[in-house]
Amino acid sequence: MDMFNKLTSLFQQALETREPSVNLLDSFIDHWKGITNYYIETTDETQPVKQTDIPWRLKQMLDILVYEERQQEVEETGPCMEYLLQHKLLETLCTLGKAQYPPGMSQQVLLFFSKLLGQIQKPMLHVINVYRPVQKLICLCGLPDSQTEKEESLFLFSICSRVKKDPYVLNYILDTNKDARPQRCSSVSEEGVEGACGGSAPENSASRSTQSSSRPDTGFIQILVQLGRSQKSRVALRAKESMLLLTSIPQEDIAKLLAEQTPLCDLLAQTACELYSTIPITLHPEDIHNYTLKHWRTPLSPATVEESQSFPGQEHMDRFFCWLDYCDQLIKEAPEVLAVKLARALHQQWLTGIVQPQLLQMSEVGVLVHTALLSRCVHYTQSAVLLQELTHLLLGDDTHREQPTDTPPHTHELRYHLIKHCDHISDEISITTLRLFEELLKKPDKHILTNLVLRNLESRSYRVPGSGGAEERSGNDTEFMEESEEMEEDPFFTDSEFSGSEHFLTLSREDRKSSTHTQIAETVNSFLCLVPQEAKTSQHVQGAGHDTYVHDALISLKECSAVSADWGWPDAPKPPEVHSSSADFYEGHFLKVLLDRIARILEQPYELNLQVTSVLSQLAVFPHPHLHEYLLDPYISLSPRARSLFSTLVRVIGELMQRIQHIPDFTQRLISVRKQLIGLEEETVADHCTLLKGVIVLEEFCKELAAIAFVKLPVVDQEHLPAP
Template sequence: MDMFNKLTSLFQQALETREPSVNLLDSFVEHWKGITNYYIETTDETQPVKQTDIPWRLKQMLDILVFEEKQQEVEETGPCMEYLLQHKLLETLCTLGKAQYPPGMSQQVLLFFSKLLERIQKPMLHVINVYRPVQKLIRLCGLPDSQTEREESQFLFSVSSRVKKDPYVLNYILETTKEGQAQRCISVSEEGAEGASGECRTENAASTGTQSSSEPDTGFIQVLIHLGKSQKSRVAFRAMESVLLLTSISQADTAKLLAEQTPLCDLLSQRVCELSRHPNQSPSRGHTQLHHQTVEALAIKLAGAFHQHWLTGIVQPQLLQMSEVGVLVHTALLSLCVQHTQSPVLLHELAHFLLGDETQREQPTDTPPLTHTLRYHLIKHCDHISDEISIATLRLFEELLKKPDKHILTNLVLRNLESRSYRLPGSGGSDERPAADSEFLVESEELEEDPFFTDSEFSGSEQLLSLSREERKSGAHTQIAEAVNSFLCLVPQEAKTSQHVQGAGYDTYVHDALTSFKECSTVSIDWGWPETLKPSEAQSNSADFYEGHFLKVLLDRITCILEQPYELNLQVTSVLSRLAAFPHPHLHEYLLDPYITLSPGARSLFSTLVRVIGELMQRIEHIPDFTQRLVTVRKQLMGLEEETVVEHGTLLKGVIVLEEFCKELAAIAFVKLPVGDQEHLSAP
């Protein structure tokens, strides 16, 4: 071991002598001559390259270049790198790789180029003796029946990574800027080598004369898309990663170049169409998503291509067809697309494709062509004869509601609540209710004392409120306290199961509601929403309230909560909870204020729930051991008991969802209090 350490020390000292570059250069040249001598001395042209010393020598050359760079000053080019550039070693290697001599040489060349681009830190691709062989090597990729797809995809990823780091070099990879090449072509070292500079000028002049009038070479993009279709998942994955690197370039000029002078946008959108027709070809989910940092010029072009080729050309016909399978598959696909979309530009295209551009109040008679066709049918699908389609479509709308696009909320809901015509003018409300309305307080006190609303879990409202009765007479505290308590006490005692099952209390809903409220507040912070309710205006017959197609189908679904499948009920209540969590005063009033006096024919979420409870009370009378059966079903849903068939199972599950939904709404109402007011209220 001592001898080994001494040898290591001597070797290190040899590398650290006063003139290490001489030794490194000699070694570098020796390895290169070893490669070229092989072609002079060999007599067996069939011997695979892996059985020669070429791979080892290429590795040694690469290690020397990396070591040399670490020893140089920032702006210097080492003698080994100068030798590689002046003697056009990359050009020679590219020629040897194309000739496939010895067999397998192209694989070794691709690996060498990849590692060189990955491990050398200083800019390289603007140098003519680098980007020219890189261009040639790109043309050798993606050929039919290629045996080197894996190495090709890695090489192209290395090129894309360098372009991402130094966007301007894309001009050289695509051969789009001949004058720019002449201006930017530099010598192989900072001081300049006359031979290298001469080569640069001569070769560039020749290229200008023969190619300046030709179309830009877009082989780089086409090869990436081609490899993205590979049957080898790792190859396709790496190729699409390269595409994502290109679409996330932050330099405006380069993004404009990609958008206007390459077929990237059209090829990507066509690829999405192919994957839609043959989803099993997809190497992995999400590779066609637009990056949220994509520069606007490229993002607009990409989003437009997606809209034209995929959304309008493929998705819309599938969603409007009669086949339930086709509708289900493409609705689920759209949900995933919305979920993974990060680009504001693509999100804008998606939202307007699905919902249209309308922002005026809806009317019950609005049907195509008076309203956006796809929006109309998607909302109808929320009440489809197929429960699976209804669930999938509701999930799509929930994903839309999670996105930072003001138009989605305006189009689906807010345009119909803007005038507040759902409430009777002059009836008093959350914006007009006096601070100490004696009639209201008496009514609420009687409500708390009514045995029907007695709740052992919450002890009436004693656990909800830490205020005395006198303190609660302030308008803000009374309103929120009674709103929360109204939702908590809505479900009758015999239909509640929380007190019978551990871990099913209200506290968890407060935590979840706070998270949801923060998310919705963050998403909508820049939307310019009012902080207070819009003053009520006198109504005319023309202003009869209509909640709009979307809210109508949601409330209709709530009225059927006792007859619908459990999974469907969960999805309906999830969408409504998401809407209730948004900090818009009209949404809060319509969905969370139980005490608004509704205009004739209007309904709110609370009034709809009250009707459901009335129906439930009638049904309870005809089901023996109702509470015990309800607890059994609750424990089965929580995995505490083995699932068995229980009579009236659908209704019982509906009751459980109803109870949880009321707790969700109460929690959302509670967390939407200003922090100062929350200090005077404690969650149940």
């Protein structure tokens, strides 16, 4: 082989000094005859091809073709290329590769085709004596127990790279009929290339295809998808990159061809279904919730999977989520017609066909695991088109006001059951389902907020028309201040934590000249003063101050404001509608469940309380005036049988005050439980533990709501924020 390499180098130097093209052609023909003579003269059929001079001669032929092209004018075809095409050398090589003689010949043929397509710059895949052998060689790829996956993936990648450069040639690769082929825009005419070879134009030579079905040969797409699932990570990655090259072609006719005349979308969705079905039902929800996505380009060979898995069954999650991430990437980069087709295929086959029945089943274990998996799917979905399909599955398309009697089939069945699962007898299912809704609320989709909450608040029928809401208090500042002063003087509402230099949420007397400042101050203090002094513990524990809530709330507000900037939300509440008694306010299924859960905060597990308050905080930070009023304005006059978040919290505090009277050393016990929660004391089983933890969550939730209300001050007031 060293001798062959030296000869190659000498030959290349000779090429660079020779000018007459006839010498190149003679050398090209000599190398080809050297290959064909091997089959005439050899008697040893077991000798591997790498022990012959065939690989070297193929490389010399390729070098000659590349060099020749560099010496030619743009629209000229050199004599060596003419010889290759006219004498159908590629057809012969394809036959030799199929025969696998000598052993290993198929690898050499695949490599030659790959390098030819990759190194020759002029368009050539539209030439019949090129695309016909290419089609035949494609049929040799993806066979069971193939030993040439690496070379096959490289060959297919070379084809897709040429298609990306010259999209019109995709029709020749898929063998579509001539009527379906879009016009190509190459500067090199097809007739000129074929004419130079003494052949006919590909339209004429392929005319027989018009007698067959207009549906193309789809083996090319099937093989790409199959190789995309290879156990060899480099093979799988190259196949996925090949499909990405095809699907990201911006021409609409190409996208339509892939969407409507190939099984690409169905095969990708089918693969997603198969990988999802391998995920074991024995996974723990916390493992799923803490799962970190591996990007689709991450190698997933059996060895690396075994080394990296941190819990049983993770390898199956890795394979599914990598594939889902890949489909998500395809949808993001594909033209709309193809993106929509792929997203709908995933909806029909995976979401509707597999996920939905699992979420509606009776087995609590099954519901728990599949809800957790779906929550992770929502979390990692980036493309707007796929997110829309997920939202459609989970929530439906309804935007009209809900009624308490709305049940299936009059409302979206899966949405109805998922919201019921937020108040499930199983706390684990409730927590996991609430996490799913929290992930939905974090997504940049206006329909999610409208469907879950805003459609029921649009009329503002939760308040008495003409009552003194936030926007109607500007003329009553004096009365408002007097009420506030009375509240602050009441020992029951003392708030020592926010006194002195740290009292950032109250404003000075001079600042209260502004009605906006006054409203914000009173709103903030209303939440801060809800929890009685004997039920407050943060001032007794270092590091439990308020600064984090303010800065986190400000970050969340900026994110939500940026996301909703183009949603057309009003800047101020619309005038309340006048309703008859038959149009009583109903907050909707979702808010009803959340408020019901908050009303039971003293009786529920700590983790469940944290999740409920997290979802409500996520809702409260959105800058919609109706949502802000309903969740953060303590002073609205509620209509009969209506409740708000603040009124619900007031009832909880009333219940808490009654219970405190029956618990000796309540404050000390509360402080001890808080220290246990943050690891300052060893955790012990104590009486009233659920109640005490509920009180701690309640205190923190009120501080968080106060911080959210505070950061919604006008931009000029953000200078009052404390340093982080």
